[in-house]
Amino acid sequence: MQELIYHSIYKVSQARGSGSCFYLKDYNLFVTNSHVVEGFRQVALEDHHRNRYPARVILAHPALDVAFLKAESDFSFLPDLPLAKEEAAIGSKIRVAGYPFGMPFTLTEGTVSSPHQYMDGYYQLQTDAAVNPGNSGGPMLNEKGEVIAITTSKFTNADNMGFGIPIHTLFPLLEKSRNLNLEYLSIQCSCCDEIITEEEDYCPCCGNKIPFYLFHERPLTDIAVYCEKAIEDMGVNPLLTRIGQENWTFHSGKSEIRMFIYQQSFLFCTSPINTLPKKNFGPLLHYLLTVPDLAPYQIGLNGNQIFLSYRIHLSDVLSDTDRIIQKNITQMAARADELADYLAETYGCGFPPCTRIDQPVNNSSFSIKTE
Structure with missing residues (x-):
């Protein structure tokens, strides 16, 4: 059964690159990092079989580096990816799942180096498991197959130092997501946690400055x-x-x-x-x-x-x-x-692995000449 949960972990792609995300059945949402989707309202999700699905960014908390995605397709068939109720213990085993460098799905193992490493204003989980670009937004799993943290970053000038957002910090945001208008992008204020649903220069609740780029999509060249x-x-x-x-x-x-x-x-x-x-x-x-x-x-x-x-x-x-x-x-x-x-x-030529054999040949005006 534990192997099935990996089917709930997807690649998320946009015009700047790709990261990872995972599906939470109870909320019907995909979770990823805010920096993975920053500047985009719409992204693509890709499963283990390279099938792709459109999704919208509905909520972002840039300071916490968390974003929620709502897919247009029905994903109720996916297995439930349970969330850990207990915090990780130092020295406990951990697995980092995702799509490093945009490659196919991979799983790396390590241990929890520190469950409460204070960085950038928040406590993060530190691990010695391999974390690479593209793993961002994917889950860190404990030995029970429960999500213990969300992979967020690594030190580029150090070995065996990856970091994740402890899953328990996500619970209040998940509950707020149940009442969101899913047609629009919402931003959570990093100062007072107010949900902001319209483009603002300042948080209407606490007056905190809202970075102008959060509500704006990056233009294509x-x-x-x-x-x-x-x-x-x-x-x-x-x-x-x-x-x-x-x-x-x-x-x-x-x-x-x-x-x-x-x-x-x-x-x-x-x-x-x-x-x-x-x-x-x-x-x-x-x-x-x-x-x-x-x-x-x-x-x-x-x-x-x-x-x-x-x-x-x-x-x-x-x-x-x-x-x-x-x-x-x-x-x-x-x-x-x-x-x-x-x-x-x-x-008698074969077809490369990337070929979709079950697809019919397109009708075309071209003809193959042999003389």
């Missing part, structure tokens, strides 16, 4: 807006594709599409469409070397993977060919799927 229009034209919600600053990964059909800005000079769109066959790949290599014009796309090899790619200099995006380029980006997903199936059927 012009190139990000341009790319996301192409993604939207594929029938994909751009919100669910963001994995960092000017960086997107998604599926429109079966092939994974990766888009990113390289060295502030090029926009790359690339898709790992196939893997080399185990044997008799002479005919395939001949085809790849003599493949007819796939312009504006290129086909190439990296290790045992075959890629379809499209590279654009950013100066071209700002020229009068921008609409043509945007259309080429949109059509690349269909081309990747069609070519992937052709290579699999004709030359």
